[in-house]
Amino acid sequence: MLALECATQSYDWGSADAIPGFQRRRPDGAPVAEVWLGTHPLGTARYRDDHGHHHPLDETAGQLGFMLKLLAAERPLSIQVHPNATRARAGYDAEQAAGIPVDAPDRVYKDPHPKPEMVYALSTFDTLVGFRPTAEILRVLMPLQHPTTSALAKQLRTDPGFAGIVRLVETLLAQPPTPDSVAAIVEECRRALAEGIDIKRAYATAVEIEKHHPGDVGILISLLLNRLTLQPGEAAYLDTGIIHAHLSGMCLEVMVSSDNVLRAGLTTKHVDPHGLVLCLEEGMSRVARVTPQLHGTSTDIFSPTREFALSVTQSSQADPAGAPLPATGPRLLVCTGGEVALLNERDELLHLRRGDAAYADEGDGELRIIGTGEIAQAYAPDGAAGRLDDLL
Template sequence: MYRLRNATRGYDWGSATEIQGFLGGTADPGRLAEVWMGTHELGPSTVEIDGAERSLTEVAGPLPLMMKILAADRPLSLQVHPNAQLARAGYAAENAAGIPLDAPHRSYKDPWHKPEMVYALTTFDTLVGFRPTAEILRVLDAVNTPLTRYLADELRLKPGFDGIVRILELVVSNPPSVGEVDEVVASCRSLVAQHVDVKRAYTTLLEVAEHFPRDPGLVLVLLLNRLTLQPGEAAFLGAGIIHAHLRGMCIEVMTSSDNVLRAGLTSKHVDPLGLVTCLERGMSRLARITPDVVGTETEVFAPEVEEFALAVTQVAASDAEGTALYGRGHRIALCTGGAVELVASDGSRLPLVRGDSVYVAPGDGLVRVIGTGEVAVAFAPSDETAAARLIDLV
């Protein structure tokens, strides 16, 4: 077991307090947005061995998964992550074009797809996936500006996923004028004043407009589902799913990738047509994950991907023996509350408080968690994931 030192990212949408408080005041000041735990080459974690700091990659090799702490005080960009085929092709094309890996206008930072899961640490609001056609039409019809009438007419001509993508492409390829965006915002403000809303579409647009008052991406906000996660709830965002986190702090677990295609609501590089290329079907469904309960202390959130799953275990001092740390193989463990100890099979012990993270190697054998607190563990699922779960009678 190795205690991790992790890279941080400060972006304009980050929080000046959330991550700092979570890490016990040890993080850098400023707007911290992310803490990276893993081996991605743009920000690998490090460990201390015999008094020397070494990259986690040297110890563990390249890990297929990455864990992040994310804190947002304002909306993130409208974005999509590519599937495996598009990631390989995009990465190769940008390499061939000689675009440096850390260039701000680069979209593909690695050749990997990027499905991801969010686990809420605070109330967490996000936009994820398209609304159904009928719901989008109700949203647009009530706004009733020339732009929204045009988009609604186009969607009626071609309903369903392909039609929704088509009107998104119309917006990003020929962005509406500032005046058209202002009309949409004004109409939404009038509707909210009349206590009219369609599943939080207009209030959401007004919240985003406070930060991006005339961004063409505001029109696209009307097309997307709003999802609110309470602490302890999780959602899965597969590759090709359009989304935009709004506010809150969460754990993200994902493949070890940093590939993002953006279409608006950002000061970063946008690639709207690249985003359209990455969109995939099945996007109107909500993304909540119902965990499996293992024993009495562990919830396992296991989306249908090979690279990662998340287990969250709560232990109490009344259980002197503690409980086994969930998962096998390479694991990244993060203490999300309280004070616990990880005890390896060789008797070595590692105390953790909230914000501390650890790499657990396959050779560490059975590791137990004791104390009073909560530990989240990112791991690669196996055939035995969530075995022996408790099933309630219905």
Template sequence: MHRLQNPRRGYAWGSPTFIPRFSGERGDGTPVAEEWMGTHPLGESTAALDNGDLVPLSQVNGPLPFMLKILAADRPLSVQVHPSADIARAGFDAEQSAGIALDDPHRSYKDPNHKPEMAYALTTFDTLVGFRPTAEILRILHGLDAPLAARLAAELTEDPGFAGIVRLVEQVLSGSAKAEDIEAVVDACAAQVRRGLDVKRAYATVLEVSEHHPGDPGLVIALMLNRLTLQPGEAAFLGAGIIHAHLSGMCLEIMASSDNVLRAGLTSKPLDPTGLIECLDVGMSRLARVTPTLFGTSTDVFAPDVQEFALAVGQCSAGDRGGIELPMSEHRVIVCTGGAVEIVNDADERIALARGESLYAGPRDGAVRVAGLGEVAQAYLPPPDGATGTSLVDLV
């Protein structure tokens, strides 16, 4: 086992307090958006060897197929989509051939991998994810006294369904919706909220987001997306091709080892509306919550139907005299999410973890047990037979 040191990202939407407090540190007032745990070349963890040396984690047992993040949002993230494997490979090869540097902010494909991901809430976590049904979008648009809303409603009435919704998104992102048109939609949302009228939090969401991104086309897209609130301990799966925009809160994000993001609003980062439209997947237009299965007596396993990752969250106490066992895997990243614990491998090697601290366990560590009073989350490569698989439940 190897204790980890992990890089952080200070994006503008990050929280100055969530991650520092989670790790028992005093923040300096600057946003801390993400902490990365894995071997992605743009933000690789370092592993502590027995002699105290620090080496890139990939030197221990090779690259990991997954990446685990702590994500902390004080402000909304961009409207975005992650590509499928085929699109990611083609996009990466094209940008490589064009000689675009990996760290170029205008580059869309940082690696050739797809990026399915799952969010596991550490605090109350709000997100927008997946298109609402056509009928619901029409109810929302018809309730707004604004020319842009009326025009979009008429077009969706003539061309309903997923393809029609995507065409509305294309139109909004084409520049035809001017800032004053969008502000009129926001004003109409405010009027409905003052009347106590809303449709599944659509209008209230636009008002919340508009405080940070006035006049942004992403506000109109936000009207069309499902609003979901995860409570601590709940998880949601976002497959490649599903449109989403996280709003606020802290979560663990586990994903295929990729940093490919196509953005189309609610951000100061470069946009790729054409790429986002290309990546949208009709089969992933609705969100799925992840229902955990029980491993042992104290561990919930969240395992969506992907090959690259699963997440096990275990709680231990004085009642577990021998500790609790976590699912076995060749590759495991374990982070303490509460209390103080001790991780023990088959060779009886022990590493103590406080909240926010993490380690890597490889195939030679065998079965890993957790003792103490606290909670841990283990990101790991699931078995190919899906023995710890879980079910997905549609949001709507």
């Protein structure tokens, strides 16, 4: 078992105090958006050896096929899609051939891997996931008295269904309305709210987003998307090709070890509207929630895909021998509450408090947690590979 020191990402949508508070350290006023646990080259975790020297985790673990992130959003993230395996490989090869540095601001494909992911809420967590059904989008658009929304409704009536909705997004991105038009549509949303009208929080969402991204075409795209609120302990799976945009809150994300994101609104980062449209895949995503399976008496397992799983285990004085964790292969762990000790099959102990992270591998065997607290663990499900070269 290794205690980890993990890379942080200070994106502008991050929270100045949520992650520092979670990690029991004093905020410095700068936004902290993400903490990366894993071996991705753009944010590799490190550990100290017995002599106090730092080493990148991949020296011991190799390239893991999954990674775990702690994410805290103070304001909305970009409208985005993650590519499937075929598009990721083609996009990466093309940008490599073009000589675009992997850390260049306009680089889209940072690696050749797909990026399905799952979010697990640590606080109330709001996100937009997948398209609403055609009929619901028309119900959203029709009360908004503006030429742009009327034109969008007419187009969708003529060209309904998933493909028609994608073409609606393509229209918005190819010919975005002026900021004044977007502002006028938001005013229509406010008018509807004042009259007590909202359709599954579409108008409230547009008004909320406008505070942070006034005039952005992403506000209109948000009207087409399902809003999902997760309470602490709930999870949602975002497969490749599913359009989404996180709005606010703190969560854990577990995913294939990738940083490929195609954006088309609500961001100061590089956008690739054409690439985003190409990556959109069939699926209206009303089934994003993941129902956990109970392991033993103390663990919930969220396992939506063959590439990764997340277990969340609670322990207390009712478990004097410790609560067992599932999996025995490579694992990334973070203490999400309390103060516990990890015990491996060699009777070695690693003490963790809220916010502390660790890595364990096959040599540690089954782990148990002792104490009063909670541990989240990312791993590859039984029968799946835990390392990138074997998995993809």
